[in-house]
Amino acid sequence: MTYPVKGEHLHKKFKKQIVLDDVSLTLREGEIYGLIGPSGAGKTTLVKILLGLEKADSGNVELFEQKPTLSAFRSLGYMAQSDALYNELSAYQNLEFFASIQGLRGKAKKQRILEVAKNVGLDQDLKKGVAQFSGGMRRRLSLAAALVHEPRLYLLDEPTVGLDPLIRRDIWTLFHFLRSKGATIIVTTHVMDEVSQCDRVGLLSDGHLIAEGSPKELTEQYNVETVEDVFLVKEGAKG
Numbered sequence: 340m341t342y343p344v345k346g347e348h349l350h351k352k353f354k355k356q357i358v359l360d361d362v363s364l365t366l367r368e369g370e371i372y373g374l375i376g377p378s379g380a381g382k383t384t385l386v387k388i389l390l391g392l393e394k395a396d397s398g399n400v401e402l403f404e405q406k407p408t409l410s411a412f413r414s415l416g417y418m419a420q421s422d423a424l425y426n427e428l429s430a431y432q433n434l435e436f437f438a439s440i441q442g443l444r445g446k447a448k449k450q451r452i453l454e455v456a457k458n459v460g461l462d463q464d465l466k467k468g469v470a471q472f473s474g475g476m477r478r479r480l481s482l483a484a485a486l487v488h489e490p491r492l493y494l495l496d497e498p499t500v501g502l503d504p505l506i507r508r509d510i511w512t513l514f515h516f517l518r519s520k521g522a523t524i525i526v527t528t529h530v531m532d533e534v535s536q537c538d539r540v541g542l543l544s545d546g547h548l549i550a551e552g553s554p555k556e557l558t559e560q561y562n563v564e565t566v567e568d569v570f571l572v573k574e575g576a577k578g
């Protein structure tokens with residue numbers, strides 16, 4: 340079993356605020372891992388540290404069992420919480436830009452752009468300027484940009500925020516498809532019905548990973564109905 344991501348004893352402060360306090364997390368190859376927790380719990384900070392966009396004050400990160408390198412970075416697909424798109428370009432041109440910086444060229448690039456646009460339901464909108472896109476369309480285009488180079492590891496920060504339930508369902512079908520091809524996915528979410536679709540979840544609260552396991556393991560271990568209830572038990576509000 341190889342580990343696409345391993346974070347060990349990660350600590351992070353912003354000024355005096357402790358944002359991550361000794362967090363260790365290992366992703367297994369081919370799993371969907373849901374990182375859940377209240378707003379401000381440290382989810383985005385943790386994802387950025389795993390990705391190398393933010394530096395931990397202490398602790399270790401390995402990508403594909405090595406110190407992070409540029410080539411490991413090429414094997415990642417990252418979708419940030421805020422969309423990093425070029426408003427003055429069309430959807431197609433945006434995808435072309437991301438595909439080109441990932442080394443795709445010519446016919447293969449064009450084919451791949453059409454494929455990912457279809458994956459996220461934007462194949463009919465490629466010519467439109469991104470400035471005219473709705474929030475949900477922007478989210479889907481950002482996801483397509485993260486997929487375009489067929490990475491082995493996806494770090495997706497609230498990928499389904501603002502999407503309607505039908506599109507959300509299609510996006511989750513896509514995540515399961517990517518996993519069936521061997522990809523590993525870490526996804527942050529606030530949406531509890533997405534949690535049940537994850538192979539494992541990690542509960543982050545106030546900079547601590549307070550529980551981790553499959554949704555079934557967690558609800559059984561804490562003798563509760565839902566993973567959300569595990570938070571309540573751990574925070575002492577219940578049980």
Ligand SMILES: Nc1ncnc2c1ncn2[C@@H]1O[C@H](COP(=O)(O)OP(=O)(O)OP(=O)(O)O)[C@@H](O)[C@H]1O
Binds near residue numbers: 384
């Ligand atoms: N660059 C920064 N400078 C200062 N404080 C920061 C910075 N980035 C994050 N923080 C603080 O760290 C804490 C954790 O933020 P983070 O974005 O990781 O939480 P989160 O769990 O992803 O929240 P949300 O679900 O709302 O996105 C917050 O209190 C936030 O204000």
